[in-house]
Structure formats: structure tokens, C-alpha cells
Amino acid sequence: MVLSPLTVVLLSGVVGMGVAFLVWLHRDRPGAGPLAVFVVAASLWAVTYGIELAVPGLSTMERLVQIQLTLSVIIPVAWLVTVIEYAGYPHWLTQRRTALLLVEPAVFVTLVWSNHAHELIWSGRETQFVSASSVTLVPGFEVIYWGHMSYILLLILAGGVLLLRMLFRSNQAFQSQGLALLLAITVPTVIQTLFVLGVLPTAFDPTSLGYVASGAVLSVAILRGQLLDVAPVTRELGREAIFTEMDDMVIIVDDERRIVDINAAATALFDGDQNAVLGRSLPQMSPTLAETVPGPGEQTQTEMALDRGGSVRYYDVRVLPLYRAYGVVSGHLISLRDITDRRQREQRLDVLNRLLRHDIRNEMNVVKGNADLLRDTADTDERERLDRIISTVDDIVDRSNKIGRVTEALETEQHSPTALGQLLESVVSDAKGRHPDVAITLTCEDDIWIRGGPSVRIALEELVENAVEHQATDADRVAVEITATRADGTPGARVAVHDNGPGITDHEREVIRSGTETPLKHGSGVGLWLVNWIVRNLGGRMSFPDTDDSGTTVELQLPTAEPGHATDEPVAARRENAD
Template structure:
């Protein structure tokens, strides 16, 4: 059913201006301003055509036709600027290019309003009556066809940018780009087909097509977050990260030639980023070029680079860049300077080995001399010698324990462990140490956690600490809660001792010591390191009297691994034999060092 001219005007005005208002509300977003101009111009174009159909005067029709042609020059330019801003190419709009872009519209508008003198836009016209409506039917001239070709060229250029955006972005931006394409395709195809005479009707359906375009844009704005989240914001963020990040980043093509570098990487080459474009990476940094994989795979390695007589070590990560059909078009090479970390690790490793080796040897010397001295001193002084011997044994035991934990942290891989079988030998050993005390264990037989032998060391340290610091016969309870066993298993170690000082708790929970805040020992640190290594957490329950409750939450073993039928190393183990073998290996390593 054909709409009346007044209906066309009203519908176009309401829909078009509504979309313009929505776009204007987002005017601070990329593409919102030119999109609003696009919709307003298209709506006024439609209104002018509706008024042309409503008036009977030919002269007024001609003026309205000139207004329509004038408004038509805004639509393709505003559309292209919208797409350029939306897709992140606003820098393309230099002053010179904007002048060239507006040259044709300005010339066409001049020809439109001076057409009576030359007839280049239309050479004549006639009035046709269709459905009780009169319409002006011009005979178009060369300038009109040239302008139509220019309009289609700008619209096609924007469409190509949107298609490129759709091929390399996420689903959200794909739907947004598709909405923009549909919004411009509806009126463009309709207007082009009408201009080519493909419609039998005299009335121009472009007006109704722009109404459909406005509806599509309204849905994209309200439901598709068209201007809330634009890809240009993401692209600008990526550019900022690339330019400002401290890591050196180099982009090379498939031939190993440098395409782009960030500021940090340019400093590595000792040259400006622009001067490096097109240079061979192998010629500039042969050691770094050796890290590029021959196949399209990710790679991570460490390399050393020398510049100005100084050697620096870098962690190198190489990521392939793919184009269509999985073809590798280049590589993204990121370098992180690990020289300081490497030197610190070397110092710590040397100090660790020397201290553990020297502590054991020198304490053996002290103990041997103390044994000899004990037989030659009066009975009244032997208590002092015994105290020396106990202190020496404690230092050696602590050093050995540190060695075992260090080895476990470096080599242990978390796997399903039957928690009760792991805790039972620890509890039995604690009972032997304090026969007058009470050490209890409450743990389901089938409770399985992700862990390893080092957990034995951690729980043993907690029980030793509870027994050692008790004022009398200790009462220690180890309880396991499996209420939330799907995600974690909570192990509580409670005692009736004097408790752990608040500053000691704060240091452990903070994860680091400072000159003003530090613990008095390493026992809780050992527990913290072991628990964290298997993916667990350590905390302290609120105190409601004497004693302390340490809570350790361990990750529950996944069901598929628990029921794997004992395949390989993933079957649940009792932990005791593993702990003995791990301890033996650690002792052997300490002895060798």
C-alpha cells in the first residue's frame, strides 16, 4: 500500500530524528558526530521529497528538488567519515584530503543551484500524477550521473573498510559492522536501482528506504551497543600499549624484515623506529633472528644481546601472525629484560648451596668439639654443653628441612594424593614425640587433594611448632572438612598453646618481610611456600581464647583424574613413600653440594 506524502514526511522525520538524537547522546564516541549528520541529512532529504509530493506548484517542486540534491551530498561524505572514525582511521582525514573530499560536493551544489544557466544537472522535467500525487520527473544530465558515481564510490570505500573490520575482529564488532553495512545498503541500492529505471513506479522509493535504514541503526544503537563499544577504542588502546610498554616489541614479516618496533625496542637497536622499517633483523641483531621459528609456531627462549660493551639477557617470546587461510605473514617478537632477575637467581643459588653446605660442615665441627668438651668439664657445666648440642642439632635439622623443601618446590608436580594416608604418618610421628600429649586426626578415608610429598613437610612443621611451643602436655587436633570438596578441602590444625603473635601472622599473610615487620623463624614460611606451590591457601582462624588454628585449603582432585583407573602418575598415592623418596633425594643433593 502506497503511503501518502504526509505519512512519508512524518515517518521519516520521527525515525530519522530519533536516530539522530540517539547518536548525539553518544557524541563523545568515535563516529557519533558524522553518524548524526548522516541521519539528519537523510531524514531532511526524505522530508523534502515528501513536501515535493504534497505541493502542486512546479516552481516549489523545483526548489525542493534542489534542496534534496544539496542534502544528498552530505550523506556519502558523512557516511565515510563515520566509518573512518569507527574503524580507527581518523588520521586519514588530513586537511588536504578533506579539501579533496569536499571539492566534488561543493562543485555539484553550485551546479544544482545554477542549473537554469547550463542544464548539466537536469535538462528538463515533467510532472507525473500517481495515486492522486504529483511528482516532478527530471531528465538527468551528466553532472547528476557523475555525482551519483561519486556517492557510490565513497559508500563503497566505507563498505570495504567495514568488511575488513569484520574479518579481523570479535563477534560484537562484527554485528555492529554488519548493522552499518545494512543501514547504508538499503537506501543506496534502492536509490541506484531507481536511478537506472529498474522501478516501474514514478515515485522515488529512496525515502522509504531511509526509513528502513533508520530502524536498523536504531536497533544497532539500542541493542548492539554501536557507539558504546567501538573497535577504534580497542585499537587505540592496543597502539598505546605497543608504544608505551616497557617490553621490547618487534614486528617482522615472513622474510625477517623489520616492519615496526616500539620505543623500547628502538633503543635496543640504537636507531629511530622509522629508520628501522625494512631493515633485515638478521643483519641488525643476528642472535635475535636465530630465535625466529622456521614453522608457524609459538616459541619461547632466552638469548643474550650485547650493546655498547654490556651484555643483557632477554626472555624472548615469538608469536606468529596469520593472514587468510592460515598463512604466516610475519612474527611478533617480544623481549623482556631478565638480566637483573638472572643475576639475582644466580646469587641466591650460590648463597643457598654455600650456606647449606657450610652450615652442615661447620655445625658438625662445633658438635664434635662440644662432645669432646663435655667429657672434660664439671657436671655443673654440662648443661651448657647440652644446650649447645641441642642448638646445633636444631640448626642442622632446619638446614636439612630447608633443603628438602627447596628441592620439592623446584621439582614437585601436583597430583592426586589421598589426604588421610599423607597425614597419618605425620600425626603418628607427632604422637611419638609427645606421648604425654594428645594428637588426634579426623579425616575421611577417600578424601583426595591435589598435592605432593612436600605437604608432609608442611603439616609436620605445623605439628612440630604446636608441640614445641606448648606450655604443657599439648593437645593438637587435625581435622579435615569436605563440605565444599568440589572446589577445595579445608584442613585445620588446632592447638592449645600460647598462639602465634599477630605480627608473625601479618608477615605471612602479607607475603613478604620488611625491616620493621618480620617473623622470628622460617617454619611458617616453609608451610606457606609448600601450600602455595600446590595451589592452596594458608590462613588463621579468629582466636576465641588460648591456642591457634591454622587453616589450609587445598584444591580437591578432579573426578576424572581420581577415577582414571590408576593410569600412570595421576592415580591417587598415599604420599608416604613419595615423601621418603623425596627426602632421600634431597638429602643426597645436600650431601653432594
């Protein structure tokens, strides 16, 4: 059974109206509203064309052609609005731009319905047979109509360019969606163009059918959740919100270092609003900042000082290249993070560190020297007090030296494979030399290599010294047991130092675990703090396994390494790169 052109057109119109209704049910999705208008206009166009094929009167056919031309102006506008919403730029459709967009369609529709007075749209009233029982009116289109066709193609081309721009910036899922939109509008537009130019060898106008089919294809994609369910508008809105609201300053420049976008935080650098800054040259606005922008394809990171509001602020500046299609660099993204507070804290820590390591140590040596002189002429009671002063001074100086060694090691050392057994044997040998009355035993599995440097030795020495100093008052002899094994189930080495002392209090363990001290809760010294810093710097951890009344155990989990592995870069450089 072969359907007549009249039947095909009317059926497509009915199907199109059903599809439009289903699309309207999903109007909450980006672009679904204007797409429903698109399908309705195409369906009514098809129904009107079908009625034209069925009626015999010329005047009636002329009125139906006027209706079709009126409906045809809706389709390109609805298509463009669909693409704008789909791509995530609904803010482009301001009242002024919408009004300008509708000026030409309004003028065209006015001229269509007054054509009998001026014949600027078409002239002549020829008819042609589409089939044995169907006749259609074939107008002779004039210059205004061809101008309107140019406007239609311009709107469709604008939407196509917007889609292509999105395709080059999207992942595969969004690219397939964009291609579906682009193909759906291209096919009927080509058909319409070929028909009005007289290229198609038929009097039957398939344009309305093509637009109905396009609307149906896009609508099926919506109902299957393949198009507007996962529209890039959501992603674009999220990116825009992050860009707008983030505290870091962000500036986007093109390949000529003109400012093309800037967030609200960055406007404070230029003493103006965003609109006044856009399009300006960055070298003119901020020569110092412009010097950080590298050549095409390069990225940089640096710290710099900028004058802001009459005061100097310090920023961590990162510059990243922006790529468009085929790896072409289209500009750079400049982000500035205010590090003034961090820099001031670092300066204060440097001053305190220098004060602790040098000034206090020198002053303590003066105190000790004067105490030694007084001791020679003091009586017995005064000597005891002076001995206590000298002992306290020695402790302060030793603590200062210890912190200095650890700080220097953490900042400058390089990590390389270290034989754990040899390192522990050396630490135990030195400890026995300093404490001959202490029973120190070592048990270590063979061929264990750890990733470390000089600071590891400092940490192990500190643990042994801490175990010796905190000895039990009722013990016959201080005993320290050191055990080194491979960690069970995980890569790494386990070093446990056990003593028969009174143990570490719960609150001191909690201080080390939390990493903070308060006036009401603090540790008794810096030894365990130093060990914890060193181990964490290596990528390991320190813990306090539950023990009984027989003593205390401190356990270190250290990362292992392969013998002969390449040396790591300095810690300070790694920390700077990590920042």
C-alpha cells in the first residue's frame, strides 16, 4: 500500500503534535521548552500544507501558504534558543537581544499578510499537481523572501557555530549530543534550500516533513535520557559558579595577553569593575603580573609581591596554558592565591627558630660560664643550686642543638635507600658507649632497606635516648629492646623500641596523635615531636601499641626501598613542588 502525499503530510503532523506533547512534559530540562515550540511549529506547518493539498480554491490555498510562512519563521528562532539553553548560555537572551532577534520575523510576517498590496514576498498564483488528486500553489518568490531565507540561514549558522564551539570543548558524551543537534537541523535546512531554489525535481515540498522528523529525533533523545538529561549546561553552570565565587583571583588572557575574563576577586587588583577591565591589555594594567605569563604552551609557578590597596600582599601565582582544538594555545589562565598570612607565619617561625638555635644558645652559654665562675667561690648549698642552673642550661642548649639538627635535616636532606640493619647497629653501638650500664638488645631481620636520610638516624637515636632517660625507678637495670621486622601485609618496615620504664601517659600520646598542643594539654618534651615530624616527612607514621605494666613501646612504620634506587630530590624542593 502506497500512501499519498496528502496522507503522509497529515500523519506526520499528527505524530509531530504527539511528540511535542511528550517534549513539553520534560520542559524542566535545558532546551526542552523551545524544542517543544520547534516541533509544534513544524507539525502545524505539515498539517497546513496537507490541507493546502486537499482544497481546490486559489484564495484558500493562498491563505494556507501565508500560515505556513508564518509558522516557518518560528522554527529557526526556536532552534537557536534551544541551542543557547542547551549549551549553557541562557543569560545571553536578554530582553534587548530577544527583541532584536524577533524584529526581522515580525516584519516578515507583516509583509506576508499584506502581500496582496505590494507583492514583495511573492507574485503570481501558479499551481502544480503533486499527485492525481492533490494540487499545490507555487508562488514566485520575490526579493524580501530571499532576504528572509538569508536570515533563517544566519540563525541556523549561529546555532551551528555555538554547537561546534561546544564540541571542541566537550568530552565524548557531549560531542555525540551536539552532533545529533547539528545533524537534525542541517538535513531539513538543506532540503528547504534546495526546494525553494528549484533543484528538487518535484512539486511536493518536503520541508515541513524534514523539520518534524528532526524534532522527533531530538525528542526521542530527550525521552531516552541521552541528550538534555546530561546537558553541558549543568557543567557550565557549575564551572561558572566556581569561577565567580572562588576566593582565589583568576584572570584569563588571550594569546596577545588581553584580559578576556576575570572573576570578582581579581578585580581588586585593578581598582575597577569587571566590565571596565575586560579587553584591556594586561601589561598595561599590571606589568609585574604580565611578566609571569610565559610563551605558548608553557606553564609557570612563582611567588610575587603586588601592591593592593596601599599595602604589599604576597601571592602564589600559577599560569596555565589554555588549549583549543588540535592543541592550539588560545591563551593562559592566571590564578593568584594570597599567601601573605602564610608568608608572615613562616617569617615568624624563621625568627623564632633562629632565636632558639642561636641567640638563646649563646645567652645560655653566658649564663653557664658565669655559673661556673660563681661555683668556684660558692659554699655547698649554693653549689647545689648552681649545679642545677648549669644542668638546666645544658638541657636547653642540647634541646636547641637537637632542634637545629632536625630542622636542617628536614629542609636539606635527600632520601636514598638505607640498610636498616646497619643503621640500627650503629645507633645501638653509640648508645652503649654513652650508657654502658643500660642493657640494649637489637633484633633485626636481614636485608631490610628503607627510604631515608640523616634524619632517620636522629629519630632512632632520640627514641633510644628517650627510653633510657625514662627508666623505671624500681628496676634493677634499665633495659631497652629494639626489634626491626618487615610489616605484615603491607609494604614497609616496622621498628619497635621497648623499655621497662613507667610508660608514656595517655594525654601525651593524644597530643602526639592529634598534632596540636594546648595550654591545658601538652607533651613533656620535644623528643617525640621530633621523631613524629621525621617519620611523617618520610611518609611513615609513629604509634604507641597497647602494653602492660612491663614498660612502653614506641613503634615506627617506615617506607621500604629497593637497594640502589635513584636518590630523591631534596625535601624542601618536594614540598615546594607539592604546594
